[in-house]
Amino acid sequence: MPFIDHIRRCNNCTTGDFVPLDIAGQAVGRIRCDRIDRLRAFPDVVTVGSDGVTLAPGLDDFAARSAAFDGMLGTLREAGEFPDWRGELYPVMLEWGDAPLLQVERATCPWLGVRSWGVHVNGYVRKSDGIHMWVARRARDKPTYPGMLDNMVAGGQPIGVGLMENVVKECAEEAAIPADLAARARAAGSIAYCHQYEDGLKPDEQFCYDLELPPDFAPRSTDGEVEAFELWPIARVASVVRESFAFKFNCNLVIIDFLIRHGLIDAETEPDYAALCRGLGRPQ
Amino acid sequence: MPFIDHIRRCNNCTTGDFVPLDIAGQAVGRIRCDRIDRLRAFPDVVTVGSDGVTLAPGLDDFAARSAAFDGMLGTLREAGEFPDWRGELYPVMLEWGDAPLLQVERATCPWLGVRSWGVHVNGYVRKSDGIHMWVARRARDKPTYPGMLDNMVAGGQPIGVGLMENVVKECAEEAAIPADLAARARAAGSIAYCHQYEDGLKPDEQFCYDLELPPDFAPRSTDGEVEAFELWPIARVASVVRESFAFKFNCNLVIIDFLIRHGLIDAETEPDYAALCRGLGRPQ
Numbered sequence: 270m271p272f273i274d275h276i277r278r279c280n281n282c283t284t285g286d287f288v289p290l291d292i293a294g295q296a297v298g299r300i301r302c303d304r305i306d307r308l309r310a311f312p313d314v315v316t317v318g319s320d321g322v323t324l325a326p327g328l329d330d331f332a333a334r335s336a337a338f339d340g341m342l343g344t345l346r347e348a349g350e351f352p353d354w355r356g357e358l359y360p361v362m363l364e365w366g367d368a369p370l371l372q373v374e375r376a377t378c379p380w381l382g383v384r385s386w387g388v389h390v391n392g393y394v395r396k397s398d399g400i401h402m403w404v405a406r407r408a409r410d411k412p413t414y415p416g417m418l419d420n421m422v423a424g425g426q427p428i429g430v431g432l433m434e435n436v437v438k439e440c441a442e443e444a445a446i447p448a449d450l451a452a453r454a455r456a457a458g459s460i461a462y463c464h465q466y467e468d469g470l471k472p473d474e475q476f477c478y479d480l481e482l483p484p485d486f487a488p489r490s491t492d493g494e495v496e497a498f499e500l501w502p503i504a505r506v507a508s509v510v511r512e513s514f515a516f517k518f519n520c521n522l523v524i525i526d527f528l529i530r531h532g533l534i535d536a537e538t539e540p541d542y543a544a545l546c547r548g549l550g551r552p553q
Numbered sequence: 554m555p556f557i558d559h560i561r562r563c564n565n566c567t568t569g570d571f572v573p574l575d576i577a578g579q580a581v582g583r584i585r586c587d588r589i590d591r592l593r594a595f596p597d598v599v600t601v602g603s604d605g606v607t608l609a610p611g612l613d614d615f616a617a618r619s620a621a622f623d624g625m626l627g628t629l630r631e632a633g634e635f636p637d638w639r640g641e642l643y644p645v646m647l648e649w650g651d652a653p654l655l656q657v658e659r660a661t662c663p664w665l666g667v668r669s670w671g672v673h674v675n676g677y678v679r680k681s682d683g684i685h686m687w688v689a690r691r692a693r694d695k696p697t698y699p700g701m702l703d704n705m706v707a708g709g710q711p712i713g714v715g716l717m718e719n720v721v722k723e724c725a726e727e728a729a730i731p732a733d734l735a736a737r738a739r740a741a742g743s744i745a746y747c748h749q750y751e752d753g754l755k756p757d758e759q760f761c762y763d764l765e766l767p768p769d770f771a772p773r774s775t776d777g778e779v780e781a782f783e784l785w786p787i788a789r790v791a792s793v794v795r796e797s798f799a800f801k802f803n804c805n806l807v808i809i810d811f812l813i814r815h816g817l818i819d820a821e822t823e824p825d826y827a828a829l830c831r832g833l834g835r836p837q
Contacts, residue, residue, distance in 0.1 A: 532739035
């Protein structure tokens, strides 16, 4: 199976299945057509039109919008939506760095089709025979993607938390990596995709970090989110990405990006190299 | 001036100025509208229609197409086009890795609006105070972009030459870097853009390589294409990219990509970070 299949699988959005959610003149979300009728019950929050959903008049600032959405989404939750409610607030905005238009519960982001952000940390070790990468296996009882392979550390980006702050926090919580070691993580770019699945749409962006670890250090699961960490030769990681869907969908893109940046695949041996370089950063 | 201005400047194509050049059912080029009348003199080579230029019937293989274009482009050259004729043949294809549909003289690529490829080598040194980068100043008598700043080594990709083969060759020719040292260059991705300028269109892709050099090695101009090499602290390189158009247009993108991959800019300090990550690989 070619690497490029992972780009395609992460970018499987069928535009016609969704209508735009427009807030303050910005098309920040996309809601599935078969769900918009449920929003007609909230005329004080949203206006449902034939070609999209817009914010109801009068919700002019962050606080008012956030409170109105909190009420609406909470009511939908009581009606059975969002079984994986986290109690974590995410910013709603078009691009990283924009001022958030409102904040919503994390679990509602795919339903609203708003972009969310996260950090993924490639943990690796340089040995005499080349690069080895720490791979995590997600706990079997995790609500999302149970049992799948994952990057060493990864986490969603809640509102009001810095990216490196989040890296250090997730490194501690998920892998028992001390703060001074986690602080060595180096920003290395981002990957983006627009993924459609049963919950809705994930037009997301993940910031990638490389963290070179000493050979005598091993990450350790502390919060139960990871079943086990294993250190694999990078060729094995590449092979599993190429041959399977064993990694959580977006981790494949993070790993392909790592392979490209570290010269572990190149344009002379990988026929889709140029399409991979472009596809990892596909605009939404 | 924000970094993102370089992405915009490299992607300044006004689609309406061009009509497609279609070869074997593939829109491989884009020719400026005000130039297509000149092609009516070559009905055995191309058919000029209201919505584009297509290959004349009967030119069914690489050899026939290449010979026909060679004749047509040679006649245009005699009429005053292509003053910078190089005597170097470039492949014409939609994507790197495709079988070339034909080959054409390098200097005609922008006129035809066909994609060309190249290799750019970031030469750098790790010192106690961080990364320093070798910067080249192009010779004042070079036909293209004279006197501008450039990556340490860069070269177009002729047909039939391997990418690393080209890296090693250009390292030797432009910078007197021995083959065993040049062979340490590591593939690190690619950048793409669609640049419109007086010659036509460059919908090009550049493969980026990182070459870490020993502190006691200095590149040296041998073929006269480079006036001087200078080793700059990376902060000075970043500052010149940010504040000026002193570097040849596409080198800015190669350097921004280097800054991103090496964690020298990140999403917490660079407001356009996500747009930069996406913009470097913008699909054409």
